[in-house]
Amino acid sequence: MAAGKGEKHWIIPDGYIPEISSGVLESHESICVLNAGREDALLTITIFYEDRDPLEEIAVFVPARRTKHIRTKELQAGGVAIPHGVPYAIEVVSDVPVVVQYSRLDATQAENALMTTMGYPLK
Amino acid sequence: MAAGKGEKHWIIPDGYIPEISSGVLESHESICVLNAGREDALLTITIFYEDRDPLEEIAVFVPARRTKHIRTKELQAGGVAIPHGVPYAIEVVSDVPVVVQYSRLDATQAENALMTTMGYPLK
Amino acid sequence: MAAGKGEKHWIIPDGYIPEISSGVLESHESICVLNAGREDALLTITIFYEDRDPLEEIAVFVPARRTKHIRTKELQAGGVAIPHGVPYAIEVVSDVPVVVQYSRLDATQAENALMTTMGYPLK
Amino acid sequence: MAAGKGEKHWIIPDGYIPEISSGVLESHESICVLNAGREDALLTITIFYEDRDPLEEIAVFVPARRTKHIRTKELQAGGVAIPHGVPYAIEVVSDVPVVVQYSRLDATQAENALMTTMGYPLK
Numbered sequence: 001m002a003a004g005k006g007e008k009h010w011i012i013p014d015g016y017i018p019e020i021s022s023g024v025l026e027s028h029e030s031i032c033v034l035n036a037g038r039e040d041a042l043l044t045i046t047i048f049y050e051d052r053d054p055l056e057e058i059a060v061f062v063p064a065r066r067t068k069h070i071r072t073k074e075l076q077a078g079g080v081a082i083p084h085g086v087p088y089a090i091e092v093v094s095d096v097p098v099v100v101q102y103s104r105l106d107a108t109q110a111e112n113a114l115m116t117t118m119g120y121p122l123k
Numbered sequence: 124m125a126a127g128k129g130e131k132h133w134i135i136p137d138g139y140i141p142e143i144s145s146g147v148l149e150s151h152e153s154i155c156v157l158n159a160g161r162e163d164a165l166l167t168i169t170i171f172y173e174d175r176d177p178l179e180e181i182a183v184f185v186p187a188r189r190t191k192h193i194r195t196k197e198l199q200a201g202g203v204a205i206p207h208g209v210p211y212a213i214e215v216v217s218d219v220p221v222v223v224q225y226s227r228l229d230a231t232q233a234e235n236a237l238m239t240t241m242g243y244p245l246k
Numbered sequence: 247m248a249a250g251k252g253e254k255h256w257i258i259p260d261g262y263i264p265e266i267s268s269g270v271l272e273s274h275e276s277i278c279v280l281n282a283g284r285e286d287a288l289l290t291i292t293i294f295y296e297d298r299d300p301l302e303e304i305a306v307f308v309p310a311r312r313t314k315h316i317r318t319k320e321l322q323a324g325g326v327a328i329p330h331g332v333p334y335a336i337e338v339v340s341d342v343p344v345v346v347q348y349s350r351l352d353a354t355q356a357e358n359a360l361m362t363t364m365g366y367p368l369k
Numbered sequence: 370m371a372a373g374k375g376e377k378h379w380i381i382p383d384g385y386i387p388e389i390s391s392g393v394l395e396s397h398e399s400i401c402v403l404n405a406g407r408e409d410a411l412l413t414i415t416i417f418y419e420d421r422d423p424l425e426e427i428a429v430f431v432p433a434r435r436t437k438h439i440r441t442k443e444l445q446a447g448g449v450a451i452p453h454g455v456p457y458a459i460e461v462v463s464d465v466p467v468v469v470q471y472s473r474l475d476a477t478q479a480e481n482a483l484m485t486t487m488g489y490p491l492k
Contacts, residue, residue, distance in 0.1 A: 005245045006134065011375065013436060013470040014401035014485060032137035034171055034212040048403055048436045067136060067171045067212035089403040089436035099243045101136040105229075105236070106474075106483055113474070113483035114229055114236035116137060117363075118243050120468045120487050122374045128368045129257065155260035157294055157335040190259060190294045190335035222366045224259040228352075228359070237352055237359035239260060240486075241366050251491045252380065278383035280417055280458040313382060313417045313458035345489045347382040351475075351482075360475055360482035362383060364489050 005036060006097035010119035012090040015047070017073055018106050019085040031070040031090065031119075032101040035062040039096050045075060046091040047082055055080060062098065092119065128159060129220035133242035135213040138170070140196055141229050142208040154193040154213065154242075155224040158185040164219045168198060170205055171212040178203060185221065215242065251282060252343035256365035258336040261293070263319055264352050265331040277316040277336065277365075278347040281308040285342050291321060292337040293328055301326060308344065338365065374405060375466035379488035381459040384416070386442055387475050388454040400439040400459065400488075401470040404431040410465045414444060416451055417458040424449060431467065461488065 018027035035041040045058040058077045062068045072082055072090075082088060092100050100119035105112055141150035158164040168181040181200045185191045195205055195213075205211060215223050223242035228235055264273035281287040291304040304323045308314045318328055318336075328334060338346050346365035351358055387396035404410040414427040427446045431437045441451055441459075451457060461469050469488035474481055 005132070006243070009374070011403055011405065011468040013403040013468050014399065014438065014472050016438075030137065030210075032210070032212065034134055034136040034214070036134065036169075036171065036212075036214055046405075048405065048434060050436055050438070054434055065171060065177055067138075067173055067210065069137065069139075069173070069210040087399075087401070087436065087438040089401065089405075091403070091405055099134040099136050101240065101243075103137050103238065104483065104485075106481060112229060112236040113359075113481040114227065114238040115361075115472065115483040115485040116227075116238040116240050117470065117485050117487055118240055120375070120470075120490075121243075128255070129366070153260065153333075155333070155335065157257055157259040157337070159257065159292075159294065159335075159337055188294060188300055190261075190296055190333065192260065192262075192296070192333040222257040222259050224363065224366075226260050226361065235352060235359040236482075237350065237361040238484075239350075239361040239363050241363055244366075251378070252489070276383065276456075278456070278458065280380055280382040280460070282380065282415075282417065282458075282460055311417060311423055313384075313419055313456065315383065315385075315419070315456040345380040345382050347486065347489070349383050349484065358475060358482040360473065360484040362473075362484040362486050364486055367489075 006099040007121040007123060008094045008097055009122040010092040010100040011122060012102045012119050015072065015088040015090050017082060017084040027106050029072040029104045031072060031092065032067065032103060033062050033070065034067045034099045035064060037096055038064050040064050041094045041096045041098050044093045048089040050087055129222040130244035130246060131217045131220055132245040133215040133223040134245060135225045135242050138195065138211040138213050140205060140207040150229050152195040152227045154195060154215065155226060156185050156193065157190045157222045158187060160219055161187050162219050163187050164217045164221050167216045169214040173210055252345040253367035253369060254340045254343055255368040256338040256346040257368060258348045258365050261318065261334040261336050263328060263330040273352050275318040275350045277318060277338065278349060279308050279316065280313045280345045281310060283342055284310050286310050287340045287342045287344050290339045294335040296333055375468040376490040376492060377463045377466055378491040379461040379469040380491060381471045381488050384441065384457040384459050386451060386453045396474060396476045398441040398473045400441060400461065401436065401472060402431050402439065403436045403468045404433060406465055407433050408465045409433050410463050410467050413462045415460040419456055
């Protein structure tokens with residue numbers, strides 16, 4: 001019913017990969033993307049830090065009419081990944097309209113903590 | 124006071140039904156809909172996956188001036204339900220304006236984790 | 247710096263007062279309102295249910311340049327309060343622009359779970 | 370890719386610094402700001418209370434193309450900090466466009482609880 005609706009530019013200011021995992025589940029963050037349209041989406045992700053230049057040009061592919069829940073710890077640009085235990089922020093640019101949600105599972109303690117928010121769309 | 128206000132099209136990219144429950148409460152997700160208007164709402168829900176075609180045409184009814192907190196594990200189209208432990212995304216289309224919020228309770232560990240966000244409205 | 251900015255109409259579809267509390271903290275929900283403006287705000291809150299008519303005309307006062315974190319269990323209209331353990335939804339109408347956020351602390355288990363979201367503004 | 374996009378005025382109605390910490394992590398809140406633009410940002414933060422006048426003119430600097438995850442317990446105006454265990458609300462005004470997200474980690478109990486939301490942008 002939706003034909004490629006959403007936005008092409010999304011911001012998530014609070015990125016953080018927890019350093020510790022315990023219990024059944026592993027600490028992780030996901031950038032959850034829905035490409036509800038009929039065209040494949042190519043995402044270009046930039047990672048901003050507090051104290052150094054951004055990590056740029058991370059490419060992720062999301063096929064038409066599919067979702068992708070991207071683990072931030074798997075993102076890389078030129079062999080460089082996002083360090084754990086460091087505050088950062090995320091910018092997602094897509095060549096077709098998509099919707100972006102961010103979620104974090106913190107399993108630092110054995111009992112889990114969860115948080116989620118929609119990304120902030122730039123129009 | 125509100126007369127059917129809201130939007131007719133909502134997206135939730137981060138859907139996931141936890142596989143495990145322990146403790147007092149059961150792991151679950153809810154799509155929480157408010158139909159504050161004077162006309163009944165017919166919702167058509169589509170479920171998008173990472174690796175297969177969408178599950179389409181799931182119908183849900185929300186009466187006028189009522190809320191409905193829809194458990195995702197009860198959704199079905201043609202006898203097919205959403206598998207547990209699989210990342211997915213949700214599209215809600217309504218024939219009248221409504222407001223949609225998504226919440227998840229994860230009771231994988233005995234102590235619970237909660238997360239919530241408004242759906243993303245497509246206008 | 248802000249002079250009464252925000253919206254006059256807010257929706258929160260996922261309301262729920264947990265029935266159980268354990269540990270140090272008590273389970274509760276808050277409707278958090280900021281009235282950053284120079285005029286006092288009079289809120290009119292409506293509670294929508296799944297299976298019965300709404301509870302209407304709950305009045306709450308938020309002074310100019312003050313916040314109020316309203317506990318839902320203290321809301322009443324004509325001596326009737328919101329039942330615990332029942333899914334409901336919230337509509338907030340204000341006579342001046344405010345901003346509304348919703349948070350829930352679930353202490354069903356001794357270790358707490360938290361969730362929050364901005365209300366959905368109707369414009 | 371983004372050139373200073375976002376908004377200059379953000380509201381977070383639900384501020385609260387937990388009084389207790391236990392376990393590995395410390396209870397805290399963060400105001401997470403992304404300045405994706407090419408100009409440095411000067412933020413002016415106001416803290417609103419339920420029962421007293423606001424704490425005004427807190428200045429925070431966020432360099433161009435950097436993020437800053439601001440701990441609320443470190444904010445001060447004229448040597449006055451935000452009291453712990455008290456409900457409050459946050460207003461952020463920036464001289465250039467930024468994006469603001471709010472997150473809280475509550476470690477009152479040993480097992481953590483997390484919540485997050487985008488700030489509410491005033492346009």
